Amino acid sequence: MTTDRSARRRFLAFVASSPLFAAAGFEPGLLSGLLRGGRDADRDLLDLAGHLPVQESLITRAQDGLDVFDFEPVARKAIPVAHWGYLAGGTDDDATIAANRAGFDRWVLNPRRLIDVSRIDASVTFFGTTYPTPIVINPVGSQKAFHAQGEVAVARAARAKDHLMVLSTVATTSIEDAIAERGGPVWFQLYHQSDWSVTKQMVQRAERAGAPAIVFTVDLLGGSNRVTLLRESRKDTRECTRCHLGGPPLPGLTGRVDAADNRRKPNLKGYEKLPPQLERGTPTWEFVDRLKQTTRMKVLVKGIVTEEDAALAVEHGVDGLFVSNHGGRAENSRRATITSLPEVVKGANGRIPIVCDGGFRRGTDVFKALALGATAAGIGRPYIWGLGAFGQEGVEAVLTILRKEFELTMKQSGTTTLSQISRRHIAPA
Ligand SMILES: Cc1cc2nc3c(=O)[nH]c(=O)nc-3n(C[C@H](O)[C@H](O)[C@H](O)COP(=O)(O)O)c2cc1C
Known part of the structure; x- marks a missing residue:
């Protein structure tokens, strides 16, 4: 005893x-x-x-991942803590990250039976280019902070799986190299610079490189309060200034990038020193008009979450929208993008394509967005988990899993093309 x-x-x-x-x-x-x-x-x-969590063993090969969540802890182990904070964090208490996920639970599926689903076509067409899947690789900055090959590995995965890829202004790979590695067009995400003459050259360069579209991100114009990023950065004992010349790493905090921090940001380098044309204040719709006048590329706006702004975008000749709260990293609205989507669809009134992003982790999430009127769904963190865990192979594995789940949901819902996916295929929970 x-x-x-x-x-x-x-x-x-x-x-x-x-x-x-x-x-x-x-x-x-x-x-x-x-x-x-x-x-x-x-x-x-x-x-x-x-009550302790059971420690599941981590996958050691990309092919062993069963869902995208299997890649997250592997990536977390591989990525330096400050960079993990940059990836995982949102704003304030990170509540909008959770809201993005919870938003999907407010919708349930209405499966349909006895429809021939032996052949399905999940392809989507943007401005004349067709992709076999509506799952878009969204812009995520600084990808060499997550894996030595960064955007190059992602572009190669996009090529292998034929996905639409959007490259960030603050990528660690140039738009020219990304397009070469993708073996086809890549859209260029634009963070405007304080000097219009630089922004203009950046846009013209993307056009020369072969980008068919620019995606102007507007959800950080008021700044954002990245608490988790700062908290995790403090735990990192490495010398940040070896890479971040501007001091501690705070990318994206103001929507602009510190000019001194451009060493690893090839899209911000190499412009002619023209007479500066400094912006007065932050961009307004007049800036969007200017972009439209500056380029023949399609101009999309990323970060729209209201009907009013969607209608204004159409009025200003915008060619497409991203319903986005920057993955919960802009304002701490606590409002899921899937909740904002219907009103943006209404504001745009079917006139322009709409990509919805924020918290997409399952094929059923993609299906719900399409049922609510989105043209496609964008992913951010999941493919970076794949990248951080296993490089290109990990990115491909994440894309494969999401596509398999989505196509399964299409079949279970009796839909064989994207245009058949309708509001009747889902219901409020
Ligand atoms: C680490 C990180 C960096 C990002 N960098 C950019 C960027 O440079 N430009 C941009 O428009 N959006 C950026 N985003 C937002 C994504 O494009 C996308 O809106 C968001 O990640 C979607 O949410 P999810 O991560 O939950 O899938 C970034 C997101 C993350 C997580």
Whole structure:
């Protein structure tokens, strides 16, 4: 009996010292108090142990991933903590990241039976170019912070799987190289610069490189409060200024990039020193008009979440929209993009294509967006988990999983083309 008890106490002491306790958010003081206590305390402690998360083993090969979440912990292990903070973080308390995910639960599927779904076509056409899937590789900055090959690996995966890819202004690969590695057109995401003469050259360069469209991101113009990024950066003991010349790494905080921090941002380099034309204030719709007048490329606006702004975009000749809150990294609205989507679709009134992004992690999420009127769905973090975990192979595996899940949902819903996916295929939960 005494042996039993001491063995149990030794086991409990071992469990209490496990990092899993810390991960589960238990106070170490509480545990030592319980260990000092008697038999009841042991029981309480065992009870607590029962609430510990079970540590699943991490996948070691890209092909072993069963869903996109399998790649997240592997990437987390591989990516430096400050860079993980940049990837995972949102704004304030990160509530809008959670809201983006929760938004999908407000919709359920209405599966249909006895329809021949032996052949399906999930292709989508943007401005005359057809892709076999409506899953878009969204712009994510600084990808060499997640894997040595960064955007090159992503462009190669986009080529292998034939996805539409959008390259960030603050990519660590140039638009020219991205297009070469993709082996076809890549859209260019635009962060405007404080000097219009630089922005203009950047747009013209993307056009010369062969980009058919620019995606002007407008959701950071008011700034954003990236608490998780800053908190995680403090845990990183490496010398940030080896790469970030502008000081601590704070990309995207103001929607502009510190000119001193451009060493690893090839899209921000190499412009002629023309007489500066400094912007007065932050961009308005007049800036969008200017972009339209500057280029023959299609001009899309990313970050629209209201009917009013969608209608204004159409009025200003915008060619397409991204319903986006920057993956919960812009304002902390706590409003899911899937919730904003119907009103944006209404504002655009079927006149321009609409990509919805934010929290897409399942094929059913993509299906719900299309049922609510989106033309396509954009993904950010999931393909970066694949990249961080296994490079190009990981990106391809994530794309394969999402496509398989989406096409399965199409079949289960009795839809064989994207145009057949309608509001009748889903219902409020
Ligand atoms: C680390 C990170 C960097 C990003 N960089 C950019 C960027 O440079 N330009 C841009 O328009 N959006 C950027 N985004 C937003 C994504 O394009 C997209 O809107 C968002 O990631 C979608 O949400 P998800 O990550 O939940 O899929 C970034 C997102 C993340 C997570």
